[in-house]
Amino acid sequence: MKTARYSYYALLVLSFLTLYSCSSTKNLPPGDALYTGARIDIKDNKVSKKKKKALRSQLSSLTRPVPNQRFLGIPFKLYIYNKFARAKKGPGKWIREKWGQRPVLLSDLNLNTNVQVLQNYLINKGYFHAQVTGDTTVKNKKASAEYAVHTSDQYHIDKVRFTGDSTVLPQTIRETMPKTLLKPNDPFDLQVITTERTRIDNYLKEHGFYFFSPDYLLVKADTTVGNNKVDLFMTVKPETPADARKVFRINDVFIYTGFNLQPGEMDTSKAGATFYKGYYVVDRRKIFKPKLFQQSMAFDPGDVYNRTDHNASISRLISMNIFKFVKNRFEVVPNSDSALLNSFYYLTRLPKKSLRLEINGLTKSNNLTGSNVTLAWRNRNAMRGGEQFVIRASAGFELQYSGQFKGYNTLRYGLEPSLSFPRFLVPFFNFNTKGGFLPRTTITLGYDVLQRQKLYTMNSFRTSYGFTWKESLEKEHELNPIEVNYVQPVNITPEYIDSAKENPSLYQAIDTQFILGSSYSYTYTNVLNNRPVNGFYLNAGIDLSGNIAGLAMGANINKGDTAKIFGKQFSQYTRLQGDFRFYRKVGGGNSVWANRIFTGIGIPYGNSSALPYIKQFFSGGNNSIRAFRSRSVGPGTFQAPQNAGLLAEQPGDIKLELNTELRFPIVGIVHGAVFIDAGNVWLYNEDPNKPGSLFTNKFLNELAVGTGAGIRFDLNFLVLRLDLAFPVRKPWLPEKERWVLKEFNWGSSEWRKQNLVFNLAIGYPF
Known part of the structure; x- marks a missing residue:
């Protein structure tokens, strides 16, 4: 048969x-x-x-x-x-x-x-x-x-020599020859020779040779050495122009703030220019303070020209977000005994004021769907020094369109004014960064209201004072010396109180939270989009709260000694987190294997026995473990009451999450993915109301695991993601029964109802 x-x-x-x-x-x-x-x-x-x-x-x-x-x-x-x-x-x-x-x-x-x-x-x-x-x-x-x-025999390099006299250009080329790409015994390769010429040109551009070109380098190959060997002789072509042999310095720098991109000759006059610390600022309408441009320039008059500072100056001007276009050119100073360049920057301004409306939609794996509207008014150059004053007003909602808790909708609205400066704003200090990005100081105030119908309303006040700066395109720092958050519950309904009596963790969501602290984060990435690429992403940070006040007041909640500021108990903790992602091209470079490891630990002490609710970790959902409902996993082996439904948000002080996903094209904009997610959250201190939630050395045996597949519609500017997942390991089950793959029964409607989780989201999960 x-x-x-x-x-x-x-x-x-x-x-x-x-x-x-x-x-x-x-x-x-x-x-x-x-x-x-x-x-x-x-x-x-x-x-x-x-x-x-x-x-x-x-x-x-x-x-x-x-x-x-x-x-x-x-x-x-x-x-x-x-x-x-x-x-x-x-x-x-x-x-x-x-x-x-x-x-x-x-x-x-x-x-x-x-x-x-x-x-x-x-x-x-x-x-x-x-x-x-x-x-x-x-x-x-x-x-x-x-x-x-x-093929016959392949020729290999025997010797590499640079020939030239003792003038400045040949001498500078000799300085870089120890780092040559042309190594004895390597195979002869024309592509390597071309790359070597470019490498030398880059080095010369960093040392003042503005007019030099790789085409001025000549490499001759002598194949008569024997034994399939070749000698390479590099020299500067005799016809190389005189200007290409000179080291140029910056003479005058002119900055024109009102360039309009109309055809015609570029302005080169000093009429109406303000001379400020070596720079000529032509700003006839006095829109900007000259100090702004002195901070933006990466080189000073008199410096030897180099390409890095040239590009950095343009990048710094663009990164201020007040100019639409930045055009730069250099001009040789005529009739000069020295090799000098005048530098001209032509700036086209963005509109000083703008209004922006953003509307987005969202959906969550607990049947919540909704939208958010943000209206932002921006004043560029608010105080004539490149400052950005922004007021954002936002409003949004989330509706549960089906399920047991239909009607428990969420409304949010808030207002956030912020003022940012294109420099470090630190009293009594004046310092800057190098590279192509200006540092930025931002002062933010915010007020938000969260209303969960039939449950409670939360008022949130926040303010921060901090700095962001980039070392390079790949490295970014964010330091907030002052961060204040105050969250106060109002209008808590009896229905919510009754639910909290059955699930005491719900009390955490309505606690008054007062956070007075600082934070720092570091981001490195060489993956600048979601195209297939070999690279990685790292975000690591530390968040501190209440340490100075706690030490000064001697708070110890374990002994019943709590401290208050303005009559409110403040939180005291140290919170660390790290998000590492690794991407690798597979399948000929058309597919990508994406991986993520997320770790977080919050240590409450002194005035706190647990992290404040808004600082705790959660697991499960669209961008987490997709086989489990949003925020429903853990902590540890604890399982929320089955009737918790929409309220089953299970926070933790410690988190570990592992994700791996294979992404591949199908046809056109349609891409597919298969994935495995694992993770959980735990508590730092034991909670008698949540047995099994404490972090122990058995944490690996308490991981939730899910798997699934998805379809993505990649429009370049937008990615719509649909994932279908199911659990294969449930940590709340008895230890020897946690793997549930053998229970897989696609044909059973009851199994599908209890296990299949559909996720609709915007963007990739990581």
């Missing part, structure tokens, strides 16, 4: 493949054939198998044309094209042009051109006596190309 079934499956697969094979050669022009690709045959036995494989891959990528795309060996796009090949208009034409791909034909192949390209590539890689021949094979309306490659 099984044999017959297997034979049926084999016949079905064979018929399917035959159908596609026939479909792929439909609609071919008479006398032509479908081009299926190229095969590289490396004939030399002296080449190792590893090098042959690498060389074959490199050469294959150079051949043209590229055959039709295939998935699992089947040219689906070609099949779609052929299916609708005769459609002149309507849906058929649209499908063909949107999803199809025309057949790549043998007539598209130029065999001689490919032979020349492959041979040139081999010569550039040091195979100076390489020979390539090509031929084609046609069978059943399908054609392929075969290239026979005779």
